[in-house]
Amino acid sequence: MRFLVVPDSPAGEAVVASLRVPSRGTPPDRPAPRVIPHRSGRPWIAGWWRDEDVVWAAAGERRVAVLGRSAATAAWLADYAARLRGLDGAAGLPWELPGSFHTAAVVDGVVSVQGTLSSVREVFHTRLLETTVAADRPDLLAGLTGAAFRPEWLASRLVAPEPPWPVSERSLWEGVETLEPGCRLEVSPDGRGRVRRRHRPPAPDVPLDEAAGRLREALRDAVAVRAHGRTMLSADLSGGMDSTSVCFLAAERVERLVAVTCEATDPAADDAHWAALAAKELPRAEQVLYGVEDFPRCFAGLLEPDPDLEGPFPAIQTREILIRQARLLSALGSSRHLTGHGGDELFQPNPGYLHDLLRRRPLRAIRQVRAGRAVHRWRLRPTVAQLLDRRSFGDWLGRDAGRALDRPIRGVMHAPLSGWGSSYRMPEWATPDALASARRTLQETAAAGAEPLSPVRGQHLTLQVVRQGGALVRRIDRLSSRLGVTLEAPFLDDQVVQAGLAVDYADCLRADRYKPVLVDAMRGIVPQRNLGRGSKAEFSADVYAGLRRHRSELLELSDGMRLAGLGLVDPGALRAVLMSPPPFPHRLVPLLGTLACEVWLRSLEAAPAPAAAPTVHP
Known part of the structure; x- marks a missing residue:
């Protein structure tokens, strides 16, 4: 499934018309897009899906659509739409309807669209023909706008084990934004877009x-x-x-x-x-x-x-x-x-909750820290330092997370957490320019007012x-x-x-x-x-076996690296690791992000060129 959501306007109609032209986001073997109309007859939702993936209904001026997995029927949605008193009601649909789906609605001419808390269903948006357009994938929007990727943000994708929030979810396409978690996007008839919060995490206090x-x-x-x-x-x-x-x-x-x-x-x-x-x-x-x-x-x-x-x-x-x-x-x-x-x-509580438990139930927290040190071999001084840490999310993201990027990776297991995240590191084959770029991205993100997903560190x-x-x-x-x-x-x-x-x-x-x-x-x-199972398998043996089996292909991938051409990776240092993998699995984690970025860059080269941007015909 892939789809666009547009307002009821000539610009929205022109955007949907452009989907018929093959581009990076619309494979040439695709049939003409399916369309769900506004009441005016202009397109509201357009794209490619199976019948079972989309259910929609109208009640007067209101429209509601569910795109994804649910047991909703058109009759149920029509009744729901009839009872709506505003877009807040449409935003609450996931609490009445089990499943995993995008929600789209039209109330009083304003279009809204939202994904899921887990990002299985994500929303991306951009400006095109002076109107806000939403989609379920960023490359579809990039194909319509002719946008290129932003190489200055790619360095942060090399950070291991994953870039910290919110850098981890930032679209790499120029001008394409990711909808913030727990929010909905509203688009007025004149094409202006506004992000509204629909959900905040619950207090973690249910027995x-x-x-x-x-x-x-x-x-x-x-x-x-x-x-x-x-x-x-x-x-x-x-x-x-x-x-x-x-x-x-x-x-x-x-x-x-x-x-x-x-x-x-x-x-x-x-x-x-x-x-x-x-x-x-x-x-x-x-x-x-x-x-x-x-x-x-x-x-x-x-x-x-x-x-x-x-x-x-x-x-x-x-x-x-x-x-x-x-x-x-x-x-x-x-x-x-x-x-x-x-x-x-x-369901597996992360060590960040120890930070919160220490302030709420100190004696219980101390017992759990002792047990954690025995199991994970955390060192006393860094563990105590992290549990007593009071830095704000912005201070940590803009200063401390970036400061640790070039430290030895062997130190990542010394404490249960590192501020508001794990111990983030750049690969040993990352160039100084890549390190500086990743740090700059973290600093700029913090300066822009980035907030945590919850005020509770563990949550x-x-x-x-x-x-x-x-x-x-x-x-x-x-x-x-x-x-x-x-x-x-x-x-x-x-x-x-x-x-x-x-x-x-x-x-x-x-x-x-x-x-x-x-x-x-x-x-x-x-x-x-x-x-009552008390064991848990780990799969580093599969990784090492794969490295041995496919070393020659990986070495070939390291030749003529697109990441090296961007000045982000030293291919010689990468080849040295491929030839002699480190004995500790956590030291292989940075390899995954690097390979993912390199394959993506090569895939962009192999993709169809973007089509010409759409225009509104008088």
Whole structure:
């Protein structure tokens, strides 16, 4: 699916007319765009989608559309539209309707559009023909405006493990903006755009028992939306608690569930064992096992361009694996696949909550810090310094986050957190110009008044990783949808995210319990022995195996690097790492962002040239 939302005006009509001309954002093999009209007959929403992806209705002057995954019907939406008293009512639709979807509305001639809290459904906007235009992807807008990417912002995408918020979500296309989280975009009939807040994170104070009940119902509804009208679904069954929970909820809703388990490279990994235990208890399910030999290794296919030009692909090392998985799922007869993405981000309390707990319940915080030091080997002095830190988000982002970028990466594990984020580092192969550019971007972003996603540091970090997980699902879905399989992540729905954010983190920061709110929510649904799993696999063996298998292609990628041509990377230093990978996995993390940026730059070169900008005809 890809779409535009425009106001009821000649300019909006001209923008939609230009979609018929092939450009960077509109592949030449696309048919003419589908159109949902304003009451005047001019286009309101235009793009490419399947019937099941969009539901809309009108009630007098009002219009409401849901684009994505929901169980809404046109009759239900018509009734909802009739009851609207303004755009605030349309913005509240995700709290009444489970699922994952964009919401678009027209009330009193004003158009609004919004995505999801997790960014699985994101909104981008720009100015074109003196009017504000919104879309679900930035490259579509860049193709219409003829915009180039901004190389001065690309350096910040080399920051590992991810650039800090809000730099991580900034569109790399000139003149194309990303809608702020928890906001909606309003466009008046004269084309002026305004961003309005629709949501603020809930106070994280709901007791564990109550929170587990809310989460159970939200997850059940989220999975039910994916099963609506279907007799068959496929789902990941990795053996982890997240995918296992999704599988058992899905098995309640469909006649046939294909539970997919993939073997890990590391023979010590026990995920397959736990997946087998769960599969024995799954009703109406068949487990499909894939071995290591059924998939490419990590880093396969990076010499091939990426068809998705939004920006660097977040998990570039697994791109070919994801494509192969989609082909295998399609061969099994699946067109909708469920995943546990978002579970780790939402239910595994991050160390940032220790900072907040220390001020709220000091004795409990001290006990948890001691347990964390024993498990993670945090050093005492940097741990205490970070827990006592009182810097504002702006001060940290504009000064301290950038100051640490060139420090040795071996120090990132010494403390549970670093201000309002993790310990951000530039790769050792980044040039001095790249380092200076990344620091400048952080400083300028802070000076522009950047605010955290939540005033609670732990909740801010949770929202940051939830949105990173949502962006990954968004991009994976585009890959798999090209092969006829949509990817669905129930944990990243607004109602589920809201339930997870509201949990009292003091009840979840427990060294003796793993994801306690999810465990309690799934009690009686998932077998007790799976809920009591005390181990967790890690996948660095897959990364090292992929580096060995595809070293020659990666070395070829480092020749004639576009990043080097921009003055951002020293290819010789990169080749040295490829030839002799470091023994500690966290030192390989910077490699992923660099490769993603390089593949993206090469993909831009292979894409069709932008079409001429549209014009309004008299």
